[in-house]
Amino acid sequence: MNAASAQRWRHPGGKLRELGPETLSDAELLAVLISTGIKGKPAERIADEILVRFGSFKAMAKQPLHKLKEIKGLGAVKIHRIAAAFEIARRM
Helix, strand or coil: CCHHHHCCCCCHHHHHHHHCHHHCCHHHHHHHHHCCCECCECHHHHHHHHHHHHCCHHHHHCCCHHHHCCCCCCCHHHHHHHHHHHHHHHHC
């Protein structure tokens, strides 16, 4: 992706809508679930921090929910969205 198209979306949700979910990185997919960030920390940065801390979606899915609460910018609703997404994937 070139710099012009990288600036095209303010959030990965726009990229997902226009190009499809398969075009998103792991961090971008997670940022879509997180939805919004906090002051000074956008959803994409929170997603990056989560993936750095846990290493992968697989490792992240094995964590107890309280481990996600340790990440600044993740509240109960965002954690529940992530947990629900992992459970949907597990059931598939």
